Amino acid sequence: MTKPLDYEFKYLEEYGKDEEIFLRPDRQDRSSAAWEKLLALINQAAEEGWTEFAPGRMMPRDLWRQIRVLPNEIEQLTQVTHLFLYGSSLERIPPHIGKMTSLKEFTPYTSYGLHWFPYEITRCKNLVDSTVSTRALYGNYKNRPHFPDLTKAFNQVEYFDYAPTCSVCNKQVKNNEYRQVWISLSVATDILPLLANICSNACLEALPAPPESYIQEPHQGGIHQKQAITFWEQVLNKNEDDDEVE
DSSP: OOOOTTOOOOOGGGSOTTOOOOOOOOOOOTTSHHHHHHHHHHHHHHHHTOSEEOHHHHSOHHHHTTOOBOOGGGGGOTTOOEEEOTTOOOOBOOGGGGGOTTOOEEEOTTOTTOOOEEGGGGGOTTOOEEOOOGGGSTTOTTTOOOOOOTTSGGGSOOOTTOOOBOTTTOOBOGGGOOEEEEEEEEETTEEEEEEEEEOSHHHHHTSOOOOTTSOSSOBOOOTTOOOOOOHHHHHHHHHHHHHHHO
16 A cells, blocks of 8 residues: 555544554644754753753744754753653654663653654653653554555654664664564553664563563554554453343
C-alpha cells in the first residue's frame, strides 16, 4: 500500500482497527518568525541557566501553535529540570532531548500530535515525573492503535540537520545503515512508544524488555503487528466472567 496523496491525519482514537496509520512527516517551517523566536528562547535559557523551559508561556499563542518540532538546540538546555510543553502542537521531539541530563519533569500533556518519542529520552537518568496524554500514543493500553509500518519508506523517520547515531551504543552509523524499530518502555511515570535507530543485532538484543501487556520485543509496526487487548476489552471480559459466576 502506498500513502494516499490526500491523506489526512486524525486523532488516534478515530482510526478503525483495520485502518493503517502513517507516520506524521516533519512539517516544521524553519524560516518562520515562530521558529526564530523559539531558538532565541533556547539560547537565552542556556545562557542564563534556566531550570524550567516553558516556551508556550513565553511565546505569543499564534507563534507557539506553529511549532511542530522542537529544535535540535534543546541539547543546550543541560540545566533545565522541567520541560513544560502543555497544549502544544508538537508532532516530534528530536533525539537531542537525551542530552538534557538534568531533566526531572516532562510535561507534554494535551500535545495530541505527539504519538511517539525518541529512544534517547531514556538517557535522561534523572527523569522521574511525566505527564503525557496516553490516548495520543501508538500502542496505548486504552485503544491499542497501530504503530506505523517502518518497513515502508514513507514511514521512515528522517532527521533535520542531524546524522543519526545508534540509539543504544551511540556510535555514528555509516551511510545511514541503521534499522528503525519501535519499543514501548517505562519512562518516568508513563509507558511511552519509543523509536530507536539500531546499528547492529547486538544493539537490538541489548534493548530492555518492555512492560507486561505491551509488545514484548522490538518491532517495526504495521497493521498486522499483534498487540494485547485494550483496557476496555479487559473490562468487558471481566464483566462477562462475573456474569457467568453469578
